[in-house]
Amino acid sequence: MYWTLIKAGVLRKKVRSVLTVLSVSIAFLLFGLLQAASPIFTGQMDGLRADLVMTMSRYSMVGKIPYSHVEFIKEIEEVESVLYMDYITSVSQDSMLDGITVAMGGDIQIYERFKISNEDLKAFKNLKIGALVGEAFAIEKDISIGDRVFVKSLSMNADGTYDWEFEVVGLYNSSPKADEMGIVVNYDYFEDSRISDKGTVAVIVSKVSNPEFADVISQKIDDEFTNSSWATRSGPESQLAASMMAEFGDIELIINAILSAVFFTILLVTGNTISQSVRERTTDLAVLKTLGYQDNQIFIMVLLEALFLILLGVFTGLGMSLLSIPAINAASGGLMEGLFFLTTEKLLLACFIGVLVSFVSSIMPAYKALNLKVVDALRSD
Amino acid sequence: MSETLIKVENVNKTYQRGGETLTVLDGLNLDVPNQDFLALMGPSGSGKSTLLNLMGGLDTPTSGGIGINGVQLDQMNAKQLSSWRSSNVGFIFQFYNLLPVLTADKNVELPLLLTNLSKSQRKDHVLTAMKAVGIDDRSDHKPNELSGGQQQRVAIARALVSDPDILVCDEPTGDLDRNTATEILELLKILNEDHGKTIIMVTHDPVAAESAKRVLHLDKGKLTN
Ligand SMILES: Nc1ncnc2c1ncn2[C@@H]1O[C@H](COP(=O)(O)OP(=O)(O)OP(=O)(O)O)[C@@H](O)[C@H]1O
Ligand SMILES: [Mg+2]
Numbered sequence: 001m002y003w004t005l006i007k008a009g010v011l012r013k014k015v016r017s018v019l020t021v022l023s024v025s026i027a028f029l030l031f032g033l034l035q036a037a038s039p040i041f042t043g044q045m046d047g048l049r050a051d052l053v054m055t056m057s058r059y060s061m062v063g064k065i066p067y068s069h070v071e072f073i074k075e076i077e078e079v080e081s082v083l084y085m086d087y088i089t090s091v092s093q094d095s096m097l098d099g100i101t102v103a104m105g106g107d108i109q110i111y112e113r114f115k116i117s118n119e120d121l122k123a124f125k126n127l128k129i130g131a132l133v134g135e136a137f138a139i140e141k142d143i144s145i146g147d148r149v150f151v152k153s154l155s156m157n158a159d160g161t162y163d164w165e166f167e168v169v170g171l172y173n174s175s176p177k178a179d180e181m182g183i184v185v186n187y188d189y190f191e192d193s194r195i196s197d198k199g200t201v202a203v204i205v206s207k208v209s210n211p212e213f214a215d216v217i218s219q220k221i222d223d224e225f226t227n228s229s230w231a232t233r234s235g236p237e238s239q240l241a242a243s244m245m246a247e248f249g250d251i252e253l254i255i256n257a258i259l260s261a262v263f264f265t266i267l268l269v270t271g272n273t274i275s276q277s278v279r280e281r282t283t284d285l286a287v288l289k290t291l292g293y294q295d296n297q298i299f300i301m302v303l304l305e306a307l308f309l310i311l312l313g314v315f316t317g318l319g320m321s322l323l324s325i326p327a328i329n330a331a332s333g334g335l336m337e338g339l340f341f342l343t344t345e346k347l348l349l350a351c352f353i354g355v356l357v358s359f360v361s362s363i364m365p366a367y368k369a370l371n372l373k374v375v376d377a378l379r380s381d
Numbered sequence: 382m383s384e385t386l387i388k389v390e391n392v393n394k395t396y397q398r399g400g401e402t403l404t405v406l407d408g409l410n411l412d413v414p415n416q417d418f419l420a421l422m423g424p425s426g427s428g429k430s431t432l433l434n435l436m437g438g439l440d441t442p443t444s445g446g447i448g449i450n451g452v453q454l455d456q457m458n459a460k461q462l463s464s465w466r467s468s469n470v471g472f473i474f475q476f477y478n479l480l481p482v483l484t485a486d487k488n489v490e491l492p493l494l495l496t497n498l499s500k501s502q503r504k505d506h507v508l509t510a511m512k513a514v515g516i517d518d519r520s521d522h523k524p525n526e527l528s529g530g531q532q533q534r535v536a537i538a539r540a541l542v543s544d545p546d547i548l549v550c551d552e553p554t555g556d557l558d559r560n561t562a563t564e565i566l567e568l569l570k571i572l573n574e575d576h577g578k579t580i581i582m583v584t585h586d587p588v589a590a591e592s593a594k595r596v597l598h599l600d601k602g603k604l605t606n
Contacts, residue, residue, distance in 0.1 A: 004483075004491075007482075008480055008482045008487075284481075287478045287480070290466065290478075291466070291472070291495075291539070292466045292495055293463070294463050295459065374439050374440075375431075378478070379430075
């Protein structure tokens with residue numbers, strides 16, 4: 001019964017219904033894409049670990065901390081192993097390796113998400129100027145094992161130039177794939193050869209025996225250095241990325257503000273559509289009541305009609321985002337893998353928002369339809 | 382044509398309009414026997430539609446009683462009236478009042494969607510009603526593809542489809558030319574005589590009133606003869 005009536009209502013002004021569905025679907029396409037991208041902005045990535053404590057300079061993301069901090073952290077009871085690293089940023093077009101080269105020392109395999117074969121690791125440790133290249137990066141730059149690679153960097157080499165040269169001894173894989181866009185070299189070699197910033201590292205990663213200790217240990221590290229000129233900021237990897245991103249400005253808040261504005265607009269658009277459609281159909285609704293349709297059936301009919309239009313828009317919009325996400329991921333060459341996706345919760349949230357918007361936008365017109373008096377509506381004078 | 386079907390007893394209907402009380406029906410009494418074909422005439426504003434709506438269960442009187450087949454409409458609430466209407470009375474309007482997006486047969490089917498009838502049963506009923514008014518060959522036409530007379534036939538089929546005892550018609554030929562009007566009136570006559578429907582018809586047209594068995598005149602809320 002309701003289906004016939006809903007069809008009759010929706011088809012009455014086809015263009016208007018199509019436009020309504022379209023605007024709703026565009027809003028939810030936007031929702032889908034922004035939500036899919038939010039891990040990029042918020043640092044809420046999958047696979048970040050609670051048992052890895054990251055330590056870096058308190059006041060600057062690119063600031064340095066002394067190597068002696070590594071010695072301190074290694075001595076903490078619950079710390080099982082430590083990785084420390086510094087960045088060799090390339091500064092010139094002449095560099096082969098644009099982006100960031102990382103000099104690593106200590107437990108290089110602390111990140112289980114990086115996969116390095118034992119031979120490659122051995123070769124890396126045995127050759128001072130050895131380098132491990134991410135597979136994606138190797139493919140993009142056409143680098144193979146045995147090649148020599150060059151970086152023009154801010155750090156001066158012992159020979160007085162800014163040129164750094166390494167020999168590729170192996171490859172590594174990682175998930176997300178974005179982390180394969182890099183190259184790892186030996187910290188000891190870098191440290192020995194550089195002139196400036198000697199004895200410093202950028203980040204220390206320590207594996208703790210139990211994730212439950214991560215917060216306490218982070219606190220302990222930060223307390224130790226709080227009054228030194230090398231104050232630190234430590235935290236479990238799983239939280240630190242998010243809290244650092246939050247310092248840029250709460251991007252999630254901005255996304256939510258945009259989406260709220262969009263949904264508010266949609267609310268007005270559909271509210272207007274529904275109340276206009278009810279107003280135009282005053283006679284039809286009165287006729288239905290004359291034929292014996294109950295007031296509450298008419299009420300439900302209006303609500304369902306709005307729900308139908310909006311859910312059609314929601315599904316179209318989410319469908320479009322679900323279709324474009326793999327396309328966008330493919331276009332990025334796999335770099336956004338693991339960073340650009342929609343969870344089931346987000347999809348359910350969208351449907352919930354859709355139901356809410358439909359209810360809020362149609363409750364007043366539905367109530368008007370409920371109260372419509374047949375004799376008044378059918379009077380011609 | 383003997384026992385009383387509709388009994389209107391001392392009915393008042395008033396409206397409040399800006400502090401003034403407007404009396405539309407004034408202590409009105411009326412008995413309509415079963416299988417009557419009654420024409421209601423009277424000047425504009427005399428309360429014809431108001432009386433018709435009361436007898437069709439679309440409205441309730443300010444005071445007085447309306448008994449139909451032993452039930453008192455004046456005692457019913459809106460919900461009870463609405464389900465009473467769906468099975469006991471068919472409405473026919475001057476402007477047909479079909480739903481524009483639905484085809485003729487879907488329009489006729491509307492009252493049946495409220496029943497427990499199966500799809501095929503509904504289809505049978507719709508076909509029977511449309512055949513009875515001679516419009517079954519236009520079942521998949523939309524209202525705007527039909528002439529006024531054809532639309533009125535569809536509307537009559539819709540009024541008939543749930544097989545009510547009473548047909549209530551508010552100027553059913555008011556929007557039609559003479560010939561078409563005559564056809565519609567012939568149809569109403571057949572429904573009255575052969576199908577036993579009790580018909581109450583409001584009309585301004587003396588020729589139309591001649592089709593009825595009885596004519597009553599309403600003036601200033603009272604029946605005159
Ligand atoms: N809801 C209402 N509120 C106020 N006045 C009303 C209302 N309904 C009807 N009236 C008044 O009641 C009077 C009778 O109306 P009604 O529609 O019954 O007349 P009618 O005889 O059918 O007239 P017409 O021939 O023009 O259709 C009119 O003066 C009308 O303005
Ligand atoms: Mg009238």
